[in-house]
Amino acid sequence: MIRKRSLVRRAVAVAAAGAAALVLAACGGDGDDGSSAAGHGGHGTASAPASQGQHNAADVAFAKGMIPHHRQAVEMADLAPERARSAEVKKLAADIKKAQDPEIRTLSGWLASWGEEVPAEGTMDHSTHGMDGMMTAEEMAELENASGKAFDTAFMQMMIKHHEGAVEMAETEQADGAYAPAKKMATEIIASQSAEIEQMNKLLGNN
DSSP: OHHHHHHHHHHHHHHHHHHHHHHHHHHHHHHHHHHHHHHTTTSSOOOSOGGGOOOOHHHHHHHHHHHHHHHHHHHHHHHHHHHBOOHHHHHHHHHHHHHHHHHHHHHHHHHHHTTOOOOOTTOOOGGGTTSTTOOOHHHHHHHHHOOHHHHHHHHHHHHHHHHHHHHHHHHHHHHHOOOHHHHHHHHHHHHHHHHHHHHHHHHHTOO
């Protein structure tokens, strides 16, 4: 009888320990889920992979600002094949489009995963014109109406201003952003567009 009671007590103790472990695991899971959801902007979903980290308001501003900025650069680059005279300018325009088109898609994907609105195509905030190097409607019309050497000069002068604005936006993201992939893109934008600014200044004879 003594041995039987001992076995019963041992079985009860094992069962109790197992139940406690399950309760602890459940509590831990709830805590993880809550912190994960809160870490992604409080939208209640953690669509972005956890390994990429949290995002903040600066990351959202970077994505929302860079999308229309890149779209305008691509629009400018699209004018070059028919209007530019210089082979260097045509290649530069092609490189700009090749780099920035995929970045627009990536930035749009981030915003969607964060539950943020992606800026609609063809609708730019006119208050941003003249800021961050954005071209005005008049400047874009001037570029569209130019050809040959006049286009090459106007394109490079405007694109230098445009790139300088993008570099400033990227530097702000580096300083204030929290989302690792966005900060990485900002680093790449600074490196590539600074090199293109230097190249355009040389072609214009500014150096």
